[in-house]
Amino acid sequence: MKGAKCIYDAYELALDLAPEAILKETGYEISSLLSALIPGLLQMVVVVGATTFLGAAIGGIVGFFLWRRRRHTRCGLSGENSALTSASPSSHG
16 A cells, blocks of 8 residues: 555646646746646556556465465375375275
């Protein structure tokens, strides 16, 4: 959640700073035109950042469980190959 808060804080800061920075760099008074465009563009940046953050979190969780499952399968710790499930008392004696 800290990453999402940082993205939102950057969005809020950019809303204040972008029009002045554009005027300074270009020398054109286009803030009236951009005042309608900048919030939409910045919202898109927030959405992309948030979905990237969420996708990374979900991917990490899913990857962890798939890695864990694969590791147990390779070691013979799951399913019919498990030494704990396939061994019977009569086979040890």
